[in-house]
Amino acid sequence: MAGIKNDEWFKQDYSPAVPDDDEEDTYFDDEAFSMSEMAYDGNKSPESPTLINAFQLIGMSSYLDLSGFFEKEDVSERKIRFTSNHSAKDLVARIQDIATEMGFRVQMKNRRLKATREHRGQKCVGNLSIAAEVFEISPSLYVVELRKSYGDSTVYRQLCTKLSKDLGVPMGQGQGLISIEA
Amino acid sequence: MGCASSKRSKQLHGYEDPSVLAAETPFTVNEVESLEELYKKLSNSIIADGLIHKEEFHLALFKNRNQRNLFADRVFDLFDLKRNGVIEFGEFVRSLGIFHPNAPVAGKIAFAFKLYDLRQTGFIEHEELKEMVLALLHESELVLSEDIVEMIVDKTFSEADTKGDGKIDLEEWKAFVSKYPSLIKNMTLPYLKDISIAFPSFVVLPEIEDSDVSVSVNGD
Numbered sequence: 590m591a592g593i594k595n596d597e598w599f600k601q602d603y604s605p606a607v608p609d610d611d612e613e614d615t616y617f618d619d620e621a622f623s624m625s626e627m628a629y630d631g632n633k634s635p636e637s638p639t640l641i642n643a644f645q646l647i648g649m650s651s652y653l654d655l656s657g658f659f660e661k662e663d664v665s666e667r668k669i670r671f672t673s674n675h676s677a678k679d680l681v682a683r684i685q686d687i688a689t690e691m692g693f694r695v696q697m698k699n700r701r702l703k704a705t706r707e708h709r710g711q712k713c714v715g716n717l718s719i720a721a722e723v724f725e726i727s728p729s730l731y732v733v734e735l736r737k738s739y740g741d742s743t744v745y746r747q748l749c750t751k752l753s754k755d756l757g758v759p760m761g762q763g764q765g766l767i768s769i770e771a
Numbered sequence: 772m773g774c775a776s777s778k779r780s781k782q783l784h785g786y787e788d789p790s791v792l793a794a795e796t797p798f799t800v801n802e803v804e805s806l807e808e809l810y811k812k813l814s815n816s817i818i819a820d821g822l823i824h825k826e827e828f829h830l831a832l833f834k835n836r837n838q839r840n841l842f843a844d845r846v847f848d849l850f851d852l853k854r855n856g857v858i859e860f861g862e863f864v865r866s867l868g869i870f871h872p873n874a875p876v877a878g879k880i881a882f883a884f885k886l887y888d889l890r891q892t893g894f895i896e897h898e899e900l901k902e903m904v905l906a907l908l909h910e911s912e913l914v915l916s917e918d919i920v921e922m923i924v925d926k927t928f929s930e931a932d933t934k935g936d937g938k939i940d941l942e943e944w945k946a947f948v949s950k951y952p953s954l955i956k957n958m959t960l961p962y963l964k965d966i967s968i969a970f971p972s973f974v975v976l977p978e979i980e981d982s983d984v985s986v987s988v989n990g991d
Binding site for chain 1: 832924
């Protein structure tokens with residue numbers, strides 16, 4: 590059973606209509622990319638967030654995401670962004686904590702965090718895989734992007750609500766919470 | 772005279788032989804034929820004329836035909852190679868081909884450049900970059916002060932504009948992308964690697980009655 594379960598994990602790539610995050614990574618040779626970025630930035634530690642440039646910011650636009658052709662759900666159901674005044678290190682640690690509390694298995698990969706929750710033996714209800722990434726806008730302002738790789742929308746929304754409530758800039762203070770109401 | 776026949780026939784305009792399209796894009800002939808099915812659904816979703824109008828494009832992508840947006844418009848315009856206000860089958864396949872994981876990176880870089888060259892001057896200007904940042908902030912309901920916006924735009928611009936002439940040309944853009952490869956991440960759709968598997972989810976497009984619709988045929 591465990592063996593099959595392990596297989597399932599590695600076979601994520603082949604699930605129907607499920608674009609695996611890792612595919613994007615391998616295509617862009619993430620390691621090389623992050624290495625060159627770090628080299629350029631001088632003494633940035635591997636854990637520090639990506640210092641955002643305008644094109645990266647623009648690239649986050651849902652209107653430049655053509656996956657809508659292939660996804661049933663609206664992009665707002667699959668991806669949210671919010672701003673936070675917490676430090677990057679803090680953000681990553683807190684996201685890790687919250688996700689773990691909610692029963693997710695968390696992996697850190699460069700500046701990205703991947704959290705997965707899978708019920709043993711099943712690959713359906715309640716399962717969810719998300720990716721979180723932190724970008725720096727200024728030393729006191731960060732943008733967190735949360736993307737659903739696959740799985741239960743309800744659980745995804747729960748996770749998003751909790752994270753943005755705990756970590757996001759509070760309402761009425763130039764908040765950047767994307768509405769994730771259905 | 773045109774009415775009766777256009778209602779009856781849903782033939783594909785700008786139709787090109789699948790083998791021709793397969794030869795010129797990363798798709799196989801089978802995949803092009805699968806894309807034909809996708810195209811038929813999209814091009815008849817609002818206006819049953821076998822052509823993809825802007826509203827139909829938006830409906831397919833954003834599930835909301837009324838959403839108008841700077842970036843959405845640019846994407847549509849780039850797909851509309853002939854610039855006749857509609858996306859024909861051939862244009863659809865060739866444009867999607869650029870997003871294929873196996874498509875040459877040079878094509879993706881060029882597409883992104885044209886996308887961001889809002890006024891099609893052949894350069895990305897400072898004002899255009901700022902306009903796009905503001906559009907993103909507006910879309911995301913992110914509020915950043917004017918100062919911070921300026922800072923981000925200035926910093927990015929000066930880094931990319933290595934010739935210091937106040938604008939970013941294709942050469943500078945290419946160099947910039949090789950420094951930050953993730954900038955063209957949105958130019959690849961992993962779904963395209965296996966179209967037959969990607970399809971099931973989009974088949975659920977809503978059927979829209981002709982009588983419910985009031986659109987301008989020219990697709991403004």
